[in-house]
Amino acid sequence: MDVRSVQTGETPKIKLQVSGNLSVKGWEKLEVAAKSPLPDNLVVNVEDDEISVNCTSNCSLRVPYGTVFQDSQISGDAVFKSLEGEINISKLSGNLSLRSVESVKADTVNGNISAKNVDGSITVEKCQGNVSVRDIQGNLMIVESIPGNLTLKEIDGSAKATARGNISVELDPSPESSYDFQAKGNLVCRLPADASVAVKILHGARISMKIPGIEVPAKIEAPFDIVLGEGDANLTIDASGNISLASRPPDWDMGEFEVEMSEDFDQMADDLNEQISAQIEAQMEMMEEELEHQLDTLSFSLEKTALSAEQAERIAERARQASERANRRAQEKIRRSQEKMQRKLEAAQRRAERKARAAERAARDRRRRPEPPERPIKPSSEPVSDEERMMILQMLEQGKVTPEEAEQLLAALEGKIW
Secondary structure: OEEEEEEOOOOOEEEEEEOOOEEEEEEOOOEEEEEEOOHHHEEEEEEOOEEEEEEOOOEEEEEEOOOEEEEEEEOOOEEEEOOOOOEEEEEEOOOEEEEEEOOEEEEEEOOOEEEEEEOOOEEEEEEOOOEEEEEEOOOEEEOOOEOOOEEEEEEOOOEEEEEOOOEEEEOOOOOOOEEEEEEOOOEEEEEEOOOOEEEEEOOOOOEEEEOOOOOOOOOOOOOEEEEEOOOOEEEEEEEOOOEEEEEEOOOOOOHHHOOHHHHHHHHHHHHHHHHHHHHHHHHHHHHHHHHHHHHHHHHHHHHOOOOOHHHHHHHHHHHHHHHHHHHHHHHHHHHHHHHHHHHHHHHHHHHHHHHHHHHHHHHHHHHHOOOOOOOOOOOOOOOOOHHHHHHHHHHHHOOOOOHHHHHHHHHHHOOOOO
């Protein structure tokens, strides 16, 4: 296994030219380490501020978290994990897998795209396979039509895509966001029951819509428009096949506090933020204590070595810098988690406010609506048949019922109240 390594800063720029499969993962070191099966297959050059990695076989890279990838070309499959810099791909012949990365731009991907936990946006000019995206903080834009299927779940930004196959999306529409999906096959869209979005259905072979509290025609014909909630976002869907628009459980179960929540929501959010801040401070204190302990241990170990004072200080300084970088990354991740929690709280507050307004409207409508008059109980219009009368008389003769009970039976058959 051949290894090439280069010392870097926190945000190095790398250009890739890989003929085989590629695996990239971020780490805390300020170093790019490249591996390939054979020594002659791998060349790593540094020119100005850019690192070029050329590999004629499979390649594995460990890079600083903040690495930026520029104008990269990969002939096989590519996997990118745990990265905080932008990823730019000019051409990828195989499949693309993204896990816990920032923004991604790709000109051509000839295989499938699978992405999860993306903190930025994804922009793809052309994809020749299927696309599956889950939990993306930014926007999703796929310019050319996908020949396969699209699956999208949990997106905070806007989205636009066309697929020659089927499309399946789960959305909790964000205010002022827009979503535009076109499918040659079937299209399934699931929304929270309390979604606030203006929906436009342009085409559809057969259209079904099942959202609690929303009355729709028995047969929906396209084009069809409907506004859910306050219509804070826009959703346009178009399919040559069937369209299904249905509800899904909301991310936050408001329970019995749905209407009352908005009144004390700010206080609840402040309390939660205080708890999170307290947890952050506690974690930071633990990390600082651990850092001091590690540095003290390192200093003690260095004193026992034959290194000069200058060499020992240099090693200790590099260890201190590495620990500080890890501390900053941990703080950044906690900050992002806090922002995501805040976004969910704000979305929950909007839903609670919409439900409170809906409850007020329903109560107002009930007060305005006159109470319907009580309907008198109508006696049965069918007379007692001779057979029924004879049967009751026979029961009376046989002593099975008393005269009073016989009269009650006849009255019941005639619809009279005894």
